[in-house]
Amino acid sequence: MTEIKHHLTDALLMAYSAGSMPEAFSLVVATHISMCDDCRARMGSFDAVGGELLMEAGAAEMTAGSLDAVMRMIAGEEPEPLLEKSHDNVEYLFPEPLRNYVDCSPDDIKWKKVGGGVSQLVLPTKGEGTVRLLNIPGGVAVPDHGHRGTELTLVLQGAFSDEVDRFGVGDIEVANEDFDHQPIAAPGVACICLAATDAPLRFSGLLPKIAQKFVGI
Incomplete structure (x- = not known):
């Protein structure tokens, strides 16, 4: 396996963890994380910190009709599950996050x-x-x-x-x-x-x- 020497900065990982990054940049970050054990581990640390902050933030106030709205959604029909795209018998260059945007081999682009x-x-x-x-x-x-x-x-x-x-x-x-x-x-x-x-x-x-x-x- 190729050794990765150049990684994401802490600032980029924190922005991705917080969900404050534009989709274009999130795609690059997510793709790198899928390829890099080091950044994936660091990402887990930032996610854990974010989870602790959410726990300390306390409960959010709900509107009067929130419970009824949720119950109506539960009683309704569940949405059909998304079908996973098949990648059988195709040699893919692209990691999984990128396959949602490019579902073909480089030769077909x-x-x-x-x-x-x-x-x-x-x-x-x-x-x-x-x-x-x-x-x-x-x-x-x-x-x-x-x-x-x-x-x-x-x-x-x-x-x-x-x-x-x-x-x-x-x-x-x-x-x-x-x-x-x-x-x-x-x-x-x-x-x-x-x-x-x-x-x-x-x-x-x-x-x-x-x-x-x-x-x-």
Whole structure:
């Protein structure tokens, strides 16, 4: 099993535990947690603290009709259980949290080219932020860029390197406004990443700036 060296920060884990994180970022965090024993254990600690705080908060006041409303729901028909999607005989790259958004193999994805050989698939989420799958061919460099907000990048296949370090499968890179870099995919298999942003990237080159208007990165 691949050793994961780059993990989520405590601040991100606490925000996820508290349910205060946008769906786009929650998807990246949940996917990383499903791959990382270390962050999953730390997540359990934050959940335990949150549970203690709820216990100490005391009971919430109920409206006069609350009990009747609950009893009517109990007396009514139970909703049909959700059917689990079948993954038989398909080699999946994507961990379970991500399969609810991409229920197919990477070969079946309808990638959209964004320039320089890089392709993407924007995933449908609600609220602030955008999350996408990125497909970067081996040896290809993403244009040099900075950030106007936060970016979480989780490696699902292959690897990439930048000014910070090398990031392999399961590693997550957290970037902010003070961070400029140029990720380069490792030679060989394509690097597939799950990336969430809450603001457009800040590209240095003219061509990426022009393309940005059309691809929405």
